[in-house]
Amino acid sequence: MTPVSSKLYADDVSLLMVLVDTNPYFWSSMKNTAFTFPKFISHVLAFLNSILLLNQMNQVVVIATGYNSCDYVFDSSTSSMQRAECLLEKLEDFVDKDESLSQEDSVDGVGFSLLSGALSMALCYIQRVFRSGPLHPQPRILCLHGSPDGPGQYVAVMNSIFSAQRSMVPIDSCVIGSQHSAFLQQASYITGGVYLKPQVSDGLFQYLSTVFATDLHSRSFLQLPRPVGVDFRASCFCHKNTIDMGFICSVCLSIFCKHHKKCSTCGSNFGEARKQDPSASDQRRTSYGS
């Protein structure tokens, strides 16, 4: 997994895709702390405006990552005013719509937001920018995420990460919640982005402007947070334990910590292989003899 080198088009013009976590359950859990959603948004708005002021060609697109849906809330290239405050109106509409889509009355805990959907949309947008011509701003994705990881999204998030890696788009992540996000740690590690969990959330703007504001070309001259040690060990499907060594089903790549007779995921029988092994080696011997 080699970190990707940056593409050299126009080296100081950036396209910043910002994924903003609007999960209402997460933000209501933050109410008791000093860091509330309005505060968070004011930090983000100041950050987006400073990105737009850094270079007049810079482009910012904001995608809201909700609990029931995701949507674009701001695009500086189509918006009439080059100011990030325009997003507030659309963000409010989005939060209302997101709430109306809710079917469950209560959710256990904080729930997770739809990170995989927002990442997929951001990557589609970036592909459109790549197609637009040989000269385009250098894209990167910034996830401002607080909700815990949704276990059901693992495959989709990994697919997005690999696609971003292939098109050399770094995924930066800034985790606002109390826990580290394993998804975003992997995303930033694999795509060569920066992963940061601010110590003091009140100073979010400072973190954003010092770590995430610089274009990809200037990054090579800065001392950015070092990649944390990402644990790439797998956990087995049977007990969810993290393991060092395990058995992989050759058909569906399920991971088990012990030898089983049958794969619980795809139903293949493993017993037959043992019996066939001696005959296979017999065949080998005869083919060499002849």
Place this chain on the structure above:
Amino acid sequence: MNTEEKRFNQEEEDEEENGRGREAWERTYADERSWESLQEDESGLLRPIDNKTLSHAQYRRRLRTATAARIQKGLIRYLYIIIDFSRAAAEMDYKPSRMVVVARQVEAYIREFFDQNPLSQIGLVILKDGVAHCLTDLGGSPEAHIKALMGKLGTSGDASLQNGLDLVCDLLNQIPSYGHREALILYSALSTCDPGDILETIQKCKASKIRCSVIGLSAELYICKHLCQETGGMYFVALDEPHLKELVLEHAPPPPAIAEFAVANLIKMGFPQRTAEGVISICSCHKEAKVGGGYTCPRCKARICELPTECCICGLTLVSSPHLARSYHHLFPIRPFDDVSPSALKDFHKLPKNCFGCQLSLLNPGNLPGPQVACPNCKQHFCLDCDIYIHESLHNCPGCESLRNSKTISDMEE
């Protein structure tokens, strides 16, 4: 005899003179064949061929055949690429020569192969001077194969299909039974110069369950077709360089698995942890002392530089969880999107105006809806470019992924 030879020489000279006789500006036109990229429209005007819709239609056909049914796929592949570097590969009908074009395509293919099949292995075999050389043994490092191939460019002698198949057959018989055995042959020659009966060799390949596919560069050969039919592979002849590229890359996604070809088995694998930064240790792969940034084999504690690999000391297959995750999209492919029917397009006020993925306007100039597709699951509309990107690289439907409820519906259907 003499006169015949003379006449032959004469002809050769004529041909050379033909080439030389052309002016430089004529030659560039003759080489590029620029007239082939034009087509006549109904009023007789010349227009560039509309490649976009054409290629999109072609791509959708491919997609439909690929994901027609949920089929088991051979994810752990052991593939030998047999490259013909005989005299015929020096032909210049591909520019600058067949050999260079083939080498370039093989390089691209090796990278794509390991991207899509991180748990698989490739080996290279070269046919020249009537014999088959094994250039690289089965291995999982793309750079090692490409370096070996680029260092061995050069054509001579005849190609022997039989020698190549015999060699690959012996090599592939040693791999474990759960692996899918494959041979991909890039054949330039119009003949094969064999020491024995090639039909016996083909039967031997069939018995060893090796799936042999051939991509021809000159003309269709009966023996190649027979080989592919017998062993369940694919045989195609490339028309030009883009077509060759397409044919080669078609072999990158895992093929449908044939149940009796490979036996399901549990494979013991290790998930090594990164060694702490700043620790000095001697790596077992390069036999060099290195500082930090490696992995430790969980069984024998040897230091390894790169994943995925096999531990050089204890032979354990070492991977990391993203390598497994890279293959999951083959197991859970997303459904092909449906074309939006023209009758639905007439009612365009109800249609979304922008592509759900990239926000591109779906309206043609004149405010009429342009070509678009819709996901059968979440009913969101996408532009054609997003459709290709979603199915070929992303493997997620942005619409389904950004709707919590649609997900539960599709889960219930399954």
